[in-house]
Amino acid sequence: MKAVYQSLITFGVLCISFVLISQSQAFADFTPATPDSTLVATMTPTPTPVDYTMPYPGLLPDNPFYKLKTLRDRLVSLLISNPSTKAQFDILQADKRFAGAQMLWELRPSQKQLSLDTLSKADNYMEEAIGSIKNAKSQGMHYTDPAWQALRSNRKHQEILLQLQSEMGPNTTLMNESKRVASFITRIQSSFLQ
Numbered sequence: 001m002k003a004v005y006q007s008l009i010t011f012g013v014l015c016i017s018f019v020l021i022s023q024s025q026a027f028a029d030f031t032p033a034t035p036d037s038t039l040v041a042t043m044t045p046t047p048t049p050v051d052y053t054m055p056y057p058g059l060l061p062d063n064p065f066y067k068l069k070t071l072r073d074r075l076v077s078l079l080i081s082n083p084s085t086k087a088q089f090d091i092l093q094a095d096k097r098f099a100g101a102q103m104l105w106e107l108r109p110s111q112k113q114l115s116l117d118t119l120s121k122a123d124n125y126m127e128e129a130i131g132s133i134k135n136a137k138s139q140g141m142h143y144t145d146p147a148w149q150a151l152r153s154n155r156k157h158q159e160i161l162l163q164l165q166s167e168m169g170p171n172t173t174l175m176n177e178s179k180r181v182a183s184f185i186t187r188i189q190s191s192f193l194q
Contacts, residue, residue: 050152050155051152052155052156054099054102055092056096057097057103059100060108062111083135084145087130087146088149090126091146091149094126094129095122097121097125098122098156101115101122102160105164116174120177123180123181126153130150130184130188132146133150134191143192147192148193150184151185151189154181154185157181161174161177161181
């Protein structure tokens with residue numbers, strides 16, 4: 001019995017070590033922009049797509065190993081002490097969750113509720129990112145690049161939500177997430193980009 005426990009502990013340590021060693025940061029394609037009229041927080045469809053590349057989500061939420069991925073991401077998040085870097089990491093996580101929810105929506109129509117839950121979790125990461133940007137600003141650190149990235153990311157999230165709403169029709173969860181994203185955009189614009 002003791003050998004089984006030792007084997008499990010060794011396996012767990014190896015898995016965590018592998019995950020942490022193989023973790024490479026890949027941030028969404030971001031080029032700092034200047035304020036213009038295309039970044040106004042509205043919920044009307046834009047005639048041109050938002051110029052923001054969403055990252056590949058990796059494992060989707062219905063994968064049995066997805067919980068390990070989220071655990072790894074939380075561990076990495078705890079190790080980041082710089083608020084500006086933490087904001088960028090949280091924006092990346094929000095983007096991955098949004099992209100994963102969209103992919104799940106398209107590939108597995110029977111998993112729409114899981115997709116909606118994942119959208120909500122993505123917004124929780126964005127909430128953390130906004131808090132980190134606020135911390136960076138209050139500490140006198142560089143915060144404008146993460147703020148612009150968060151703004152562009154939320155504009156892309158709006159675009160995805162509008163697409164999902166057009167496919168699904170009226171849905172309370174999608175409408176609530178759209179309102180939440182619109183409030184993020186307003187907060188970012190008023191608090192960090194004036």
